[in-house]
Amino acid sequence: MPDPRFFPSGPALPLSEVARRLGVAPVRDPAALICGVAALGSAGPQEITYLEQARHLPDLASCAAGACLVSPALRARAAAQVGPQGPQLLVVADPKAAFMALTAVLHPEPRIPAGRDASALVAASARIDPTASIGPGAVLGAEVTVGARSVIGAHAVLGPGVQIGADCHVHPHATVSHAVLGDRVTLHSHATIGRAGFGFHPGAAGLTRVAQLGRVILHDDVEIGAQSCVDRGTLGDTVIGRGTKIDNLVQIGHNCQIGAQCVIVAQCGLAGSVVLEDGVLLGGQVGVADHRTIGRGARIAAKSGVTRDVPAQETQSGIPARPITLFFRAVARDLRLGRAGKP
Structure with missing residues (x-):
């Protein structure tokens, strides 16, 4: 159960109300109260949990939750695991999404007073x-x-x-300068938005900083993790599209154009003028060279180095990044060579 010191509970809901909110069939004990949410293995009689994968079906036999959300595909197998006193099963199309929606009701985020x-x-x-x-x-x-x-x-x-x-x-x-934020934007602690981009011009006297006269535009529902940095543009803007989520310790260089609904995991680094089209996923510690474009829906595996443009919907891995099938062929070849070289 979530620690009530940090995650206070909202009002308890009878299971009939839970079922109504989810639009599912009535349950055997509609008056039973649900006070909170919990994991499958630790939920108590007044908590609701969810089952998402078949490999967790055996855990239902000992589950003490008051109710459990299951998918239609797992309904029959789940029912076979629970006894008459086991958790009441609520069948929903997407158990995790339903669980998240109930979490927001049963453990609402405290409203910080205005002022x-x-x-x-x-x-x-x-x-x-x-x-x-x-x-x-x-x-x-x-x-x-x-x-x-x-x-x-x-x-x-x-x-x-x-x-x-x-x-x-x-x-x-958090620090914000030279920036325009849309609605429902979240900046976590020590995020730095709008600092001058890393641009210098070499000359006889050494390196001279290039003026950074652009802005950072964060569209609606963007989230930036702790200690991440988004540099402002040199002349144009650095733009992060609607709904994109950026983890902790990420560097976004000047003039990057990041599309909607992208996910950038911790410790990634994007050099200047990188373009991520909508729905791109970057695993942890991915590096992207300047002026590269990663196409819509592409996925880059963790610790990869992107040095060329990536086509839409392609999955790549490695240093330099290459299509995932080529990457695994290279790994298999190296393993064979290693075995062949053993005395």
Whole structure:
């Protein structure tokens, strides 16, 4: 069960109401109360859990949950595992999605009260919606805009002119400059948005910094992980499309154009002017060379190095990255050579 100190429960729901919300058939004990969610192996009589994979079916025999969400494909096998006193089975098309929806009801995120902490430093020209929350020690520069119900955490810094949309959450110690954020954008602690890109021009006197005169545009529902950095563009903008999720410790170089619904896992690095089309997935520690384009829906395996453009829908792996079938052929060849070379 989630620790109530950190994840307080909402009102308990009778199973009849749970079934109604999910649009499923009535259950055998509609008055039974559900107070929270839990994993399959640890759920108690007043908690709901879910079964997503057939390999977990044996766990149902000892499951003490009040109810369990299962898919139509696993319904009959799940019913064979639970006894008459076992968890009540609720059949839904997507158990995990239904579980997530119930989690939001049974363990709602606490609403941070609106208002401005007395220690926050807010420029007189900043425009703060009255329903927004400004935390202790936050710094908001001239002409900053903060939308309705947005939260600016303790010691976060918003540089002059930054625009924050509605229902955003800028966590403590995040820094934002030269940026425009849409609605429902989340920046985790120590994320840095809008710093000058890494651009220098060599000359007789050494390296001279190239002026970085662009912005960062974060569209609706973007999430940026802790200690990740998104550099602003040199002349154009660095853009991250709607619904894209970026993990912790990721570097996005200047002028990158990242499409909608992309996933970028921890410790990836994108050099300048990289293009990710919609729905791209980068595994952990992927590096992408400058000016490369990764096509729509492509997937790059962890620790790969992308040095050429990647076609849409292709899966690649390795250094340099290549189609996954070629990668595994190379691995098999190396293994054969290694065995052949043994005395």
